[in-house]
Amino acid sequence: MNINELTAHEILRKIKAKETTAEEVHKACVARIEAVDKDVNAFVRLSDDAPDIKSHKGLPVPIGIKDNMCMRGVETTCASHILEGFKSPYDATVITKLKDSGAVLLGNCNMDEFAFGSSSESSYFGPVKNPWNLDCVPGGSSGGSTASVAANEAIWAIGSDTGGSIRQPASFCGVVGLKPTYGRVSRYGLIAFASSLDQIGPITKDVEDNALLLNILAGHDPMDSTSVNLPVPDYTKALERDVKGLTIGVPKEYFIDGMDPEVEAAVKETIEVLKKQGATFKEISLPHTEYAVATYYIVATAEASSNLARFDGVQYGLRVHPKETRKSKLIDMYEETRAVGFGDEAKRRIMLGTYALSSGYYDAYYLKGLKVRSLIKNDFDQAFKECDAIIGPTSPTTAFKAGEKTADPLSMYLSDIFTISANLAGIPGISLPCGFSKAGLPIGLQVMAKAFDEEMIFRIAYNYEQSQEWHKKRASL
Amino acid sequence: MISEDDVKKVAALSRIHLTEEEIPQFTKNLESILTYIEKLNELDVADVEPTSHVVPLENVHREDVVKPLLSQKEALSIAVEKQDGGFKVPKVIE
Structure with a gap:
């Protein structure tokens, strides 16, 4: 080696x-x-x-x-x-x-x-x-x-x-x-x-x-x-x-339809290995798992839209002026710098987060997202009353082909279905x-x-x- | 659902210039994501407290003592344009 x-x-x-x-x-x-x-x-x-x-x-x-x-x-x-x-x-x-x-x-x-x-x-x-x-x-x-x-x-x-x-x-x-x-x-x-x-x-x-x-x-x-x-x-x-x-919880929501059977088999095999080593397994429920991705795309994009507001060409990094005048020199500089400087996914997330925080939509999106976040966190608080740790697949599939999900942002987001909850709960x-x-x-x-x-x-x-x-x-x- | 006019408005709030061709494309993307997010309407959260932060934070104060910070020169070393010890920006008042 x-x-x-x-x-x-x-x-x-x-x-x-x-x-x-x-x-x-x-x-x-x-x-x-x-x-x-x-x-x-x-x-x-x-x-x-x-x-x-x-x-x-x-x-x-x-x-x-x-x-x-x-x-x-x-x-x-x-x-x-x-x-x-x-x-x-x-x-x-x-x-x-x-x-x-x-x-x-x-x-x-x-x-x-x-x-x-x-x-x-x-x-x-x-x-x-x-x-x-x-x-x-x-x-x-x-x-x-x-x-x-x-x-x-x-x-x-x-x-x-x-x-x-x-x-x-x-x-x-x-x-x-x-x-x-x-x-x-x-x-x-x-x-x-x-x-x-x-x-x-x-x-x-x-x-x-x-x-x-x-x-x-x-x-x-x-x-x-x-x-x-x-x-x-x-x-x-x-x-x-x-x-x-040790008691290890296995969430029933982490074994879903459409999951790669090879991933499922490998994870179930690890359970057998750990059982032989003396751990006890228990089926648990994290009932709000199916809402984690939607919650995340409100909370994370809202925070991102605010955090990324600082990249505007004023202090450091890129600064681009458009050829024609649209609004005013300064606003045009902000808008052109961000148009040229950010890729499409960054633009999507900034706009989604801005929308979720904007007047008239705040309660329907951002506040609701924060409330569902409480439910997701509570799922884990309840689960850890009956187990020392939780085990499952990291992602529903193995690595996918390059280019396979770039055209459909939502399908890309779903590859994080089992990981997002830990961030929302802070664990x-x-x-x-x-x-x-x-x-x-x-x-x-x-x-x-x-x-x-x-x-x-x-x-x-x-x-x-x-x-x-x-x-x-x-x-x- | 989100319209092209909404997307224009949200792009302006986000300080991002979109071309005429980009507006329908972003409208379509955002609509599909917002439709997915509608899933949360299945839940009754009327009596649920929101969680903005998982760590129970109280105000964090530091001692009021002078410590070394970035010098003006170091801070301006990253400036796109500078003049007279400040960051230079396009004229704000025409």
Whole structure:
């Protein structure tokens, strides 16, 4: 196995044993990017300075950063034309934490524009491809981050998840992706999509790396007033515990008509494995699951329409003046900059959110959305009275073909049907590989737990993973 | 349901210029999404409290002490156009 195909914990062990060096690992990743990224398109830009890796103390692991997290002095664009040329004057808190940990930042990972999408096809810099099959999408919106890990370009990566944008692409790319509890990781310097839903999380080759990376990212931050001031446990300690005596809920609403039978079979097989390890299973109900996508597309677009109002050509990024005068010089500049700078999906979501918040429609859409959000959250509160964790598929299908859903936005939205609820309820969820389809595409298992109980998720995920071989498979690219 | 006039109005509120060709296309897209959202009308939510945020937040204050911030030079380093230490925009009052 090449060194860039190893996990971070394996690499760190080898560095300690003097079997390799941080420079060698970095070199292997850069060579891999040069060899395959013209096909995968996981990166929109690479760090241009050769890092002085000898000075990196701690965990000098090469990492991919989603293009919506600010890095001082580096162009950060959310894969959008409208942020062209924007070089952040400050570091996001997660970037500061990574730099302090000794991380080697490889570059900005491709994504759906402003994280609006489930296939990473709406990027201004062209679509990302799935390393397991270049004709398929990697999922989205953190598809560049998950593809960079699956293609062995980055050892690990970070993404953001507003409705499944870490978990669904992790599922499609056969890697491990965690959306932490809302408030667990600081959002300072994450370019906001929907502020009450967004959360940054780790994307890795196995569960142990995921716990290790969350150790670096998690914690209270005075710069983010929504980050929660609770102690951060050592998440790797959760891996030492077995699953005996745990009760795991299986929501009947997560096995639906039209679901890929191979996905259903693989998820049901994981239940048998965990039963043998001593866990008890129980059918539960999350009765408002079928309303989650509709609720999400009100709440998330309303927040997005407000957050994206700042991109207007006044301060930074793109500024475009139309040839003719329409309204006034300033208004024309706003409207033309946004017309040229945003792609179609961004325009759709901004307009949908503006509509849901506008006078006369607020009660019918936005307020109703917030009320149904309460019902969805209550479903989970009730469910966790009878179980320690919830298990199900991450997405109803494996990776779909490129171009298959771009013409029909609604069909794209429905690929997040099982992931959106966790964001609305604020709870953590992970996706990890639990099999492969006959066509050779990865299948993802989702494990969710109560708010701030990431340890429960890691415990179950690790016990399952270690009894299988899925996490050892690498895409042959 | 949403009309082309509604879409023109919402585009203006959103500060996005749409071409004549784009208006029917976005109307169709938004209509299909709004039709799907109508699904929520199946639920009676008259007595349900809204959730705007999942973390029970109280006002978060910081101590009133001076700390280093971005300098004017650093803040203006990202400006599209600048003049006299400020961001320059098109003339607002004609």
